[in-house]
Amino acid sequence: MAYRDFREFLDALERAGELKRIAEPVSPSLEITEIADRVMKSGGPALLFENVAGPPHRLGTPNPRSAVMGEPPLEASLGQSQRFEFPVAINTMGSRKRMSMALGVADFEEHAERIAALLPPPIPKSPGDALQLAIRAFKELKTAIPKTVSRGPCQEIVLKGDEVDLTQLPILTCWPEDGGPFITLPLVFTYDPATGKRNVGMYRMQLYDRNTCGMHWQMHKTGMRHMEELASPSPLAPPGERGPGGEGFGSKGTEGSNAGVAGQGFESSPSPLAPPGERGPGGEGHQPSKARGVEIPPPGTLHVAVALGGDPAYTFAAISPLPPGLDEMAFAGFLRRKNAELVPCKTIDMKVPADAEIVLEGYVDPTERRLEGPFGDHTGYYSLAGMFPVFHCTCVTMREKAIYPATIVGQPPMEDGWMGKAVERIFMPMIRLTVPEIVDIHLPVEACFHNVAFVSIRKKYPGHAYKVMNAIWGLGGMAFTKFVFVFDEDVDVQDTAQVLFRLGANCDPGRDALHSRGPVDQLDHASLAEGFGGKIGFDCTHKWPGENGFSRDFPKLIEMSPEVKSRIDALWPRLGL
Incomplete structure (x- = not known):
């Protein structure tokens, strides 16, 4: 509405x-x-x-022109x-x-x-399909054209x-x-x-x-x-x-x-x-x-x-x-x-x-x-x-x-955290249009949105995570992201517990890190220079044989068999738990 x-x-x-x-x-x-x-x-x-x-109001930063003239x-x-x-x-x-x-x-x-x-x-x-598509697009987009009016309440x-x-x-x-x-x-x-x-x-x-x-x-x-x-x-x-x-x-x-x-x-x-x-x-x-x-x-x-x-x-x-x-x-x-x-x-x-x-x-x-x-x-x-x-x-x-x-900003969480979360969710379809292997992205409010990205992907080949890292750093405002963590599609990146578990279990910092440099938020005081600094990506996915020099057997994740889970699901209501 x-x-x-x-x-x-x-x-x-x-x-x-x-x-x-x-x-x-x-x-x-x-x-x-x-x-x-x-x-x-x-x-x-x-x-x-x-x-x-x-x-x-306490007004600061005097006009330099006034200061030159000796005015207070x-x-x-x-x-x-x-x-x-x-x-x-x-x-x-x-x-x-x-x-x-x-x-x-x-x-x-x-x-x-x-x-x-x-x-x-x-x-x-x-x-007929073409007509239906056109009608649907028209219904969605007809309200996009702004109207000009001669007067408005803002000029009372x-x-x-x-x-x-x-x-x-x-x-x-x-x-x-x-x-x-x-x-x-x-x-x-x-x-x-x-x-x-x-x-x-x-x-x-x-x-x-x-x-x-x-x-x-x-x-x-x-x-x-x-x-x-x-x-x-x-x-x-x-x-x-x-x-x-x-x-x-x-x-x-x-x-x-x-x-x-x-x-x-x-x-x-x-x-x-x-x-x-x-x-x-x-x-x-x-x-x-x-x-x-x-x-x-x-x-x-x-x-x-x-x-x-x-x-x-x-x-x-x-x-x-x-x-x-x-x-x-x-x-x-x-x-x-x-x-x-x-x-x-x-x-x-x-x-x-x-x-x-x-x-x-x-x-x-x-x-x-x-x-x-x-x-x-x-x-x-x-x-x-x-x-x-x-x-x-x-x-x-x-x-x-x-x-x-008005709003205020400061140490998170703040009101702007929910604005950022809405941006993250609403623009996911546009991100997937450019990088279709992405399943989901989470930009933690604690990291001010643009500093850290947790990304899940449908991994199709060795090194796929690195391709996604570079794609993220080429996506408009996401170019400012300093830390990118890439996970398999079965990881819910909105769940920090799952993210930290897979990060600790699947990532070797010496092998699975990609270092880069590029634009960062101009407000980032930790960067090498104003607006320019380092970036790092971590491949937290299941490693394929021979991927990036990996020669060991990658173990299976511990999971219960579907048959047992189904039997316990049926039994659960009678257990009083």
Whole structure:
């Protein structure tokens, strides 16, 4: 099912006994984190803090331009205490049940089954088969095409210019040594300046002052690539196709009447993957901002929109490892079985979910960097401070009585563990499409998902495990995996006891290890260099005669005979055990 908005999702959680309202005054600086951390680690409910109050935001990392001019570091000047007008919702996806509810299903494995039914499509044996396949695919994919609407609840309140004040949001300072408050559940919308294709990602954003934030775009992230492409555009990209904020922006046409006026039809492109500049009148590749007579960010900057809240399927789509070019809003529509509704922004040439709680409109200057961090990260350690791009907010739009969604990360297990588990299960069909011998994969939350992978395979030949290790290191986000353990198909890799038993019994570290090097998570502080380090794979499978120099007889696993097991099954009820 699709949720009308974030608050409908919260209502569903409350009806299911999965949400607890907190009326006591609690500060967004450290206190919400401590409460949420205890609840997350004990398997507790989602929390809605209705009385958020405390000291003004402690803002760090002063603007280097101000420091050069001798100005003091910026501090919030809002008095000794501040009551925030926005409730804070946290841990809304912090269990298997809530993660499944967020995706509108009884269990998130249902979405894996839907994807598996589409990948790969069987070869039709008759015209009738072909028609049935086409009908089934149409039913599953018809909701993938986003719709443009002329207005949405996310724009019930519009703040521009001096009215913009991000310090009024209950942005969490999560851990004692964090560099300041951080927005932790932002859906960051950017466009590829060369192709105009949309990307939605999730990147933490440190609050600097009333209208600027850090944008934690790491070297591997799509947002960083978009910014770098804008700074050094491809010579093959026609000027009019360099997307929002690029030179020649909007030169392909002007605002038409199909979007933002009537605003209730589907986007005019036949495919959700088509570049925005080819989506017909009103598409994002045109120049509606000037036509609407509103402020436009400086030339040469990348337009960026940040949405908070909305259907939780948007959040899951933003963290999903989608194939290159696949629109996250299209994937969200597939998940929720209802087209995502997008509304044009007020000051930039972007579209955002109409049902969002809060939207920040603005831009990033490719030439500007500012100190960001430290930040208590999902690794369980603080990621160090570094120089990152800066987001300038030109406009804030929001719903009446908006709710601020947040999460925290730290030493596992945390809420993000269930987001990661849903990613693991839902994308298994896509992994098997590339590496069909894989039976299952388990990415332990204790190892931060990407550090360790337990993999079971249908072993067909000597050295098969090594082939799978190398395949894993070539699979998108799984390229960051540092430790890969490969097991036979009869091992349930979701069961740590089975995994450790077979690892200890079947693996010789001197013979069965494969050492490699390659990209790792940029936040990995143990790596050889930032973003680059060592990897190792272990073959924990039953060894074949002569495999990798193995010359001994490999013993059989101890198991009872099926006949005896059957007799005892029949006898068991009478044993009183």
